[in-house]
Amino acid sequence: MLIEETPLDPAALPVEAFRAHLRLGTGFSQDDLQGPVLEATLRAAIAAIEARTGKILLARGFALILPAWRDPGGQPLPLAPVASVTELALRDAAGEESAVDPARWWLEADHHSPVLRPAGLALPAIPARGAGVIRFTAGFGADWAAVPADLRQAVLLLAAHYYEYRDAGALGEAAMPAGVAGLLGPWRALRLGAGGAA
Known part of the structure; x- marks a missing residue:
């Protein structure tokens, strides 16, 4: 979602x-x-x-909520360009969120297919009946000239x-x-x- x-x-x-x-x-x-x-x-x-393009023209904040990672070695983001990932959080079955240390993940920037990558071998495991939440800013810039x-x-x-x-x-x-x-x-x-x- x-x-x-x-x-x-x-x-x-x-x-x-x-x-x-x-x-x-x-x-x-x-x-x-x-x-x-x-x-x-x-x-x-x-x-x-x-x-039609999957490109965000004017910068805005988004949240991607996933019941499972598509690939624990790197979760593709559905929009581009991504300026920054502001938070990776794990949501448990009760809806409580806990932020993942930013040292454990990094953004592989790409104009078409940005990917959230783990610092190690895999992104942190999503709790049973929970979700991974990626909050990020996408867009070419804050004003029309960008x-x-x-x-x-x-x-x-x-x-x-x-x-x-x-x-x-x-x-x-x-x-x-x-x-x-x-x-x-x-x-x-x-x-x-x-x-x-x-």
Whole structure:
């Protein structure tokens, strides 16, 4: 189970850049009505791009709760880039947590597949009917300027698409514009499975 513990800071959203991208005027009486619409549209675009790429654009805190390690020699983290792992804790069957000494684990940083590694041979054993809890900060940075330029452009293009078709009902996977998909291509992690499909 992956939990977002730190909400996205509204001040970090590029509302003015999005307004300029849409060529909306300013100083009109409806500016205060457009603000929430632009913010909601940007949030939707950021969420869609993060879901499609597994990359967190604006830094936030997350908790990954696992009943067992996928591999005791290294637990992959589902999001990237990971700036830091702030805590590894073991939760017992009663829900009580105890922090694991940071000297017993380390972060193998990677832009696509970060991994929490043990300092020794294996990560500490998870208690019966308990869980391992990894708290970490993921994202390119706290402000919009830290996000790579192609991902910033993808957000603006997708948000503009959502804004344009905001009354068209649910927009599914097929609604991702080709230009946005092209910008996201280099950021999608390659997953090899049966048949070598990405």
